[in-house]
Amino acid sequence: MAKKKFSFHVDLDSFIPASDKDKEYMVQMRPSTTFFRDGVKRLYRNKVAFVSFIVIILITLSSIVIPFFWPYSYETQLGVQPGKAVDASYNNLAPFEYGATEQKLIEQGESVFPHVFGTDAAGRDYFIRVIYGTRVSLAVGFFASVIVLLIGTLVGSISGYFGGKVDLIIMRIVDVIYSLPDMLMVILLSTVLKLTLTPVIEGTFLEAIGANIISLFIVFALLYWVSMSRLIRGQILSLREQEYVLSAQATGAKGKWIIKKHLIPNCISVVIISAALQIPSAIFTESYLSFLGLGVNAPMPSLGSLASDALNGLSSYPYRLVIPALVISLIVLSLNLFGDGLRDAFDPKLNA
């Protein structure tokens, strides 16, 4: 059928069934990838970040698993037996040495589990103390950044969402907290909270965690959320103005949909990355406070308290400093490298 120029006649050729050749164009060559999967693939290709990730997983797993089957506990003083005089031969053992009673057992042909890193000045197995200290430090770092993440996200989204006066007031508060010297405030608050909290939590389950660690968390909750909330607020403010949000609004999308489909997916990578980078800084702070005597309660070890205890016998037992120092540096190093990798993989914009 001849088609007339300027006519509204339909061209019927456009409506014949598709040939097999045409259909080939419609075949999905490879499944479309999501933002998350794409990022994981990029992360997987980044060797440094991948190795760091393996290191973090290994350290975390061993700090959780090893205490279950290790025959010694972090708080048992091996030389102290109920009803007997303290056996000083267990104190300050060198690696793979045995205490007097253990030595006897070995001579009788029994096998005794070795003290891989020796024992400390109070006769406690040092290997399990390092493992347990790693667990404590990692847990402190993890929970501190979760606290920062929650508070920062909450305040940041309130500030970014409501805008106006609420935003202005919150941001002025953030400005002041931001310019407070954080470390000095941490020391001050920890000193005071330690004295205030100790009688309050006596007898409750919180006592096991210790007033110092609780005050560390409180300090993080009070001071460290500011940069996170600034970040979230900035993200929300800029995302709100994006064209795709406007287009979603124009096609009639509801607020809930926009938040779920546009705001959260675009914001979440930045949030998670900065939370991941918060962990090493929390571990740093904890070890620093432990050194000043404001960290975990004895006999519970953390990597920082182990290192600072080791200073007393530095000339005779330098390995007791070197071991926790290596572990802490390894953790912080791999967390930093992994965080950098995450940033490169999930937010190419940041690194441009």
Added chain:
Amino acid sequence: MNSKMTFYILKRIFLAIFTVWVVITVTFFVMHAVPGGPFVGEKATTPAVQAAMEAKYGLDKPVMEQYFTYLKDIVTKFDFGPSLKQRGRMVIDIIFDGMKTSMVLGLIAAGISALFGILLGAVAALRRNKLIDRIIMVITTAFVSMPSFIMGSLLLALFAIELQILPANGSTPAGLILPIVTLALYPMAYITRLTRSSMLDVLGQDYIRTAKAKGVSGRDIIFGHALKNSLIPVITYLGPMLAYIVTGSLVVEQIFAVPGIGRAFVSSITNRDYPMIMGTTIILAALIVIMNLVTDILYKLVDPRITLE
């Protein structure tokens, strides 16, 4: 300098003063919230003696009155009250005594870290992806992953105990070498990384290409264009660096027994010398706030491209 700039500077100065006031207020009320007061646990004091002591230091007055007296004394006389544990000495005198040593320590550390950091960063950027760049990056990455007190303890173990070539005690000039190195390593590593990335950024700019095309010699490009412009981000690190050195010196002075303000602060925490804790916190905080203020203003003055809010 236009009026916008003046307004910005005034705003920043106001914020700084406000922050220092917040620090003083928080410090005061937080220290007064401690149960028991400073004289509890003192050996063998009768209630009458305790009451007399509290009256002497004005602790029997209402808290708000004590607060305003404290604030007034700081503003008008720069007086932080007497120390409770070092009888007969004023807090401000103890702080100034320690400050002299700490200043020497901190300034030399800051100078060394800036000098070597910029140098190493520039070398790494100019030899990008070569062996020397890789070595510098690996070492600096290791340095920024180590808390200062662990770094200090390791240096102490290595140089003072194993090799015995440097003194461990920081009360002599030679003994200051190890604490200075300990304090300088982290900021040095940080500045190196900062300089490297900003130098790489600058080297990719059009004006460097223009200079090359004009036939400017390599040395003139590096010193005349690249280095100068890549130092701008480094200036922003001045404030955080001072904050790091101040807090770092608390533990470093403890490790090496340097008679500075950091050690005085730490021992005042263990002694519960309340006026000393308050005074030191306030002075160090004010120092950091002022340094951040100077950094911010300097940054705006150096780089006119930065827009003012």
